[in-house]
Amino acid sequence: MKACFARTMVLAALLASTSALAQEQALEPVVDAATEINQAARSSQLTVDKIADTTQERMQQYKQINRQISGLEVYVQQLQRQIDFQEQEQLDLNASIDEVSVVERQITPLMLRMIESLETFVELDVPFLADERANRIAGLQDLMDRADVDVSEKFRRVMEAYQIEADYGRTIEAYNGEMDVNGQAQEVEFLRVGRTVFIYKTRNGEHLAVWNQQAREWQELDASYASDVQEALRIARKQLAPDLLMLPIFTDGAQAGE
Template structure:
């Protein structure tokens, strides 16, 4: 009887030991699983922290880049400010010019007509050298003004060109051959010194004259003056080096309140 109870007690102990071992094994398994889960959660948290750090670093990098760009734009704007101001002034001036453009266009025909009339008056009262040629140029300008197909700018260019030609006459020394003014079928050599002296000499050099504006006629030259005219002809034709010429003038020269009929 006692032996039977002893065997049952042993079996009960073995069962309890087995149950304890199973419980311990289950507990260890749960601990391992919880540890693995904790490690996984820790890894996920670390990944989130790393991602947040990278995003922060990227945002900081973009912020610094934006600050550098803002500084560059600020310096660029400061450099452009004077240019913008000058351009604004230019635009204002052009706007003002545009506002007066219609008035200028309306006044242009009257202005060009006045310039042609004044040019004709100048040629008619000037020394009469090449007068037919110069008056023909003025006639062409008058015909041009009546040409409706030509633009105002082209007309003004030609008109200014004619004025420049007349102005150049006053700065030039010129020599040419032609018919003697006031005589027919008489070829002479002409010498012109700007607008102050106009002379002629016969081809054989025997006689010559100076045009006198006040008398509106030729005045004879003496031998010394003829020699000076021949010298001037060679200078104008680039056959002799330039030098001073002692010749009477075609116009009255006033100096210090006195008048003189000659000049060098």
């Protein structure tokens, strides 16, 4: 009876062992599959994490690019305003160029008339600095024929000549020169007070003469004016301070003292 029970126990144990082995063998594919699933899950998670990181990076790049686009849009708008302004300036400049062409055609004859009028004025004026003034007008006439000088420069030179002539009427001047005195060339000192008084005095002081603009001729002065003329010459040369002068002038053909 005991032997039978023992065999039964051994058989049961053997059956249990065989069953456990069979179960273990049956579970191996499941375990392997679970392992593969876990590995695949880890790989998928890594892929998901990588995709998430990449997505975040792309999102930051997208935002940065959007900011750059916004900045470029503002910059392009500013450039467009500048282009519009430059195009308007170009239109205005073209209009100005057309106007300049018209002005040039009009101003050249005007300058020629101004030079001609200035020449006539100098010829009829008190004859001080005759060579200097004549040379200035001749220079303007030559200048007008030059193609390498801008119209603006020509006009500036003409206006400068007019300004110089205008200044003569407000200044006092003394300079040296030569005069034909009694048929003999002599060195003299000229005195000009505006355009009112024009006198010369010989170096030795023997001859004094004043220009009579009405008669357009020189008239001798007596020696009583010598000291006043000498003082006026020194004032004109800035050797004396300005002072009241007694000099002869002509009004309506009559000589008067001043």
